[in-house]
Amino acid sequence: MKVADIIRRAGRSLRQAKTRTLLTSLAIGVGAFTITLSLAGGQGGRDYADAIVKSNTDVREVVVTKQTDETAVQEYDPDTAGLSLGAGTPGPAAASSGIEPITMTDIDQITEVEHVDSVTPNYSPQVNYITADGDNEFVVSSLSTFAPAVTLTYAAGGVDGELADDQIVLNEDYAEALGFASPEDAVDQTVTINATRQQTVFTGSPEAKDVDFTVVAVSSESGLAFRSQGSLLISTNAAKELYDYITEGTAAYNKFFIASVLVDDPENAGLVKTELENQGYSAQTAEDILGTINIFINVLLGILLGFGALAVLTSVFGIINTQYISVLERTQQIGLMKALGMSGGDVGKLFTFEAAWIGFLGGGIGAGLAVIAGTIANPYISDALGLGDIYLLIFEPLQVVGVVVILIIISILAGIFPALKASKLDPIEALRTE
Template identity: 35%
Template sequence: MRTPDLIGTAVSNTSRSKLRTALTVIAIVIGAFTLTVTAGIGTGVNKYIDTMTASFGDEDQLYILDETNMDRAGAPGSTGAPPEYDPETAGASSEFGFITLDADDIEAIQGIDGIEAVNPLVSVTGEYLETPNGTAYALNQFDAPQNASGLELTAGAVPEGDSEITIPSAWLEIFDTEDPDAVLGQEIEIGLLNTIGEPQTTTAEISGVTEEAISGLGGNPMPSVALNDALYQLQTSGMDIDDQYMAVTAVVPDLEGNENAVKADLEDQGYLAMTVEDQIGAIQGIINMITYILIGFALIALLAASFGIVNTLLMSVQERTREIGLMKALGMSGGRVFGLFSLEAVIIGLLGSIIGIGLGVITGVAGNQYLTSGPLSDVAGLTLFEVDPATMGLIGLLIVAIAFISGTLPASRAARKDPITALRHE
């Protein structure tokens, strides 16, 4: 029997006992569906986390601040529109108790072995933001412009010009609009206090509107690098003082190999250093753990389905004993008999995997669309399910491999049958 004939016969044989085959396929479908949904959720959520990492810096960088500020690192932005500005409380927002770094700290960090370059990050604290209609609103902190690549924009672009700034979408109401495009290009006035408490002002143009990410990025206005520097100069005017930095980013070539040594040297000198993985690793670890647990349940379902395949084919071998004897008497080799029953197992596995993966993808895509545009629409850039063709292909191959392995026992039994004994079987 030629291979095409063997495949055709295997397909025909799987439909002999439709109910038994259908129940076995359903068991495989359940496992394939669970694996597909679980893998898609893991891929989607991890993709969202990878997007978030843009707000924490490049992979070869360390984020360094004074060790005292450990509990203050990565504070999220405020929620909702700002209150109107009250001049009576001017200056109150400057009291953060945040331990800054100075030129000596920068020099000490640059002297650490393994650190190639250091980029200081200045902190600017605003007092108020005045909209075009003349109303002033309290303004606390700004998002650092170094994190612009991680912004989730609903309109416009990241700030790049000398006086460009983005605002959170929650602030649209102070501009008397719900349309983010309506505020693009509008000029606002930013007020702050210098070192001796004198009010300083400058104007800025709105270049974009952002959604607040789970990391907090986008929950505050973000000036361009040039505007941030200009605001810092205004803030430090009035008195000759040394520059103070909220933190620094340090480039470490071969960070993976040098990370522990560099971190240890920084800790010895009183600094806290964090990589991108440090800042998001806990979240990603929890998600991966949940994903692995769900994959484990799916594999248990597939294990149960594999016993169904074994049972289905053992019963088929028993029912077709005389047929097997006839095929061998007509010259069909034991290897061909083994291949015939193995193909039947593969066909059952292939059918179950196609249906299960298809249903999983449809359910995942539909669920992602419903949740991200409905109940979870406030989470900017959220992806709950992502179709990865390579992963879907691996799931299909895994299921077919399990089906083939499950079919080897019945196939071996069929291949070993003696044709004379089989033909006498009643």
């Protein structure tokens, strides 16, 4: 018997037992639904993490810190003792946190490493306040440097390439607080940042200065941002100038916790990381950050897939049961087909294809419903999680097809036992059954 004819007969047999076929398929469908959604969630999660890391870090960037063994007892070092996170409060905080500062010597050393394009210390000057009109002054929570590789979404204005030294990017909250009616109004306006020079010896009247910046853009909240948001962004040069002004003469001067290394090619980020680690630095690439996030996503995905697999396992017994009963019910039909010259192998194939049809139907229904439900739910999920225009469930057509194909294969495997029984049925015995 030709395979096409066997497949058609198998399909017809199932149609004649619609309810049973549908119920058996639905069991598999539950598994298909769960697995398809899990895979879509995993894919979406990974894409999301990827997008976060890509829009917040430069793939060419390696973040370097100098870390000592945290648990080891350290010797007191007067140079380190004065330095703490930021430049403000002096104290032994840095030493106790196990972080050794990166000095200019370190930076020169890192610059020598092969594939390193440039090394920029992370300047984050602790300024006093920001003001637009000179009267209302606001605390600056974090002032950091603008990186062209980091994707920002703008409510108004925009930055073309690098930021000029007298330019600043505000976020929406600051634009509003500073008294601008709308983000558009803030663009091209001048804001002033006030910084105080730190003293090694208290003299009574600290020196302070005002620096003016022109607002070029107002950044808006993005579902992808986790680093730059809430910051005021200025150019590296402007940040260095402020930093130097604030820290010059103190122990913290020219000492940094973090330096960012730009590699000539993203491919070499790993190489540079290894080399830096050999030299005693602690280095993290964009991929490292992504890897950490992906571990969490994969664990979650694994748990969900486990539930799906459990559902499929249950449905396997459903298929075996249904097909076995079907063989018993159709003993006479099997006998007749064998009498008419159908080989045992072909009879077995008939039942195998029926199982395959069940798998196809269940997998198709489950995966299809998952795609429909996921597509409908996506905007709501993004809304609830505040992801903006990013969707968390991403259906890869190849994955969906893969799920259906795998379920068909599993159904065929489940159908082997009943199919074997059918193929071995004695036609004479079968035809005696009334």
